[in-house]
Amino acid sequence: MTFSLARPDDVVLEIDLAAVRANFRYVAALVGPYVTVAAVVKSDAYGLGLVNIAKALIETGCDLLFVANLDEAILLRSRFGRIAIAVFRDEFDRFGGFYQSYGLIPVVNNCKELHAVCAAGEAQTYFLNVETGFSRFGLSVGDIHRNYLLRTFERCRPSILLSHLACGECIWDETNVLQRDRFRSVYDLLRPTGGSLAASAGVWLGKSYHFDMVRVGSALYGIDTAGVQATRLQPVVKLRARILDVRDVPAGEAVGYAATFRTIRSSRVAIVGIGYKHGLPWSCANKIAVRMGNHSAPSIGRISMEYIMIDITDVPAGHCIPGTFVELLTEDFTVNDLAAAAGVSPQETLTRLGAGCTRKYVNSCSSSAGFTANRSMAAMSSPSRAER
Known part of the structure; x- marks a missing residue:
């Protein structure tokens, strides 16, 4: 038998879902209609509650969510049947059956996962992570070229090519240019459906960093990491x-x-x-x-x-x-x-x-007027290439 007392809460973190929606629309307006804004809701949406935050974003027009692992992905799939969900890291070569059963998108981080995805057949959508200077996950540029010569990508073409900026909050850091140029070389080689280099801070580095998709986490929750100029992000x-x-x-x-x-x-x-x-x-x-x-x-x-x-x-x-x-x-x-x-x-x-x-x-924030809706992931097409 358990025993508990009903006590009032001594500490309350109030989360303004309208502010999250406003921040999403604000970023969408900054990057323009030809760039998709995907939402990063990993680690329980930065501690703010995975399901509640995801629901608010989906209602605002977001149609792609990034999560940390399969646990988060399966929870979201149980609540939201049609949204696209990408998993940053849980090995496809070990857990491919879960990805397929729940209709999830793996982010492929090494050659072993790449070969497992290819073995799964053309029906398996995947995002390919390339290491450009962050030294965490992703295939090296050399790995990419070797698999290109082996015609791996002809058998299983990535839907989205990903990488991650190490110094996105520092506008003058030369690492940004180095990573962008490395990413562009692979992007032009593979010509995936879309490319995504910038996370929240990278949004303010300019259009040459946006490619076809930006992955926004911190900015949605009112965290200003831009390091470039004053933003109009709403406190959440x-x-x-x-x-x-x-x-x-x-x-x-x-x-x-x-x-x-x-x-x-x-x-x-x-x-x-x-x-x-x-x-x-x-x-x-x-x-x-x-x-x-x-x-x-x-x-x-x-x-x-x-x-x-x-x-x-x-x-x-x-x-x-x-x-x-x-x-x-x-x-x-x-x-x-x-x-x-x-x-x-x-x-x-x-x-x-x-x-x-x-x-x-x-839901108290009202500063969302005038921001444009997100471009659908499914609508990615050639205009953003032409703009570059």
Whole structure:
């Protein structure tokens, strides 16, 4: 027999699905009508909930989703029968039967998988990953040429040729040009139905990086990795946590582990029910503040596993009642700002918060007017080649 108590949630991550839709439309407008925008929803949609995020994107016109593995792909297939789903990594040579049974698209990352796909026959659609300078997955350019000479690609032509930029957020980095040129050489050799080099940051590098498809993950969730110019991405998440207790602390007393903060006056301190267990970065200690109505209160002392302390000495008592919420992420202080304060990546921050907090979905963003719809994956054709 199990026993549990019904408790209110101490930490809530609010996810604005309308903002996700607006960001999708914004990227579609940037790349234009001849470039498909595919959505990357891997790792539980960056911690924001795979099924809910996928549903919002499909309703907005997205018709291709990329996931991390077969577990995520099969879950999506059970909910959405017709959407195209591509799997970044689960070996086709081992799990080909699952790909075929569920109608999934493998991303082929090595020669062994390529040969298994070819053995499966022409009916098996696949995307081919080529290594151009990221040194993670993908066939080398030499592998591509050897298989080209063996006429492998005449027997099983890839639908989409993929690669991944290592320095897409750095507009002046010469690695981008090197990777683009390597990718183009393979693209022109194989002449697949489409090519995809750019992920979120690469969208802002210009049309020569877009090819036929961009794969957008971070940008959909309001993470600005462009490093080029100010974007109009909508913030997607807000974070709030409950005040659990309030106490008086004399001047000169330590607050939290290792006494990294000591009061310089008699202070009022609130204990808030969020910590690194919920995904709040430990390294943001003594560097951030929370919002309480129109007031701000600094976080003081180290981040504990389940708690932070905030200095509420200058905040009116009506905002500091145990059981009320403080705001940690808002429209004015986003996950990008939190990550910068902590010295970590916003992707890591968002994924950890999504996994550690109670998620609540809303539809409040209205800034989607005027953005164009996505071009269907099935409609890829020659105009984008002609533009290049």
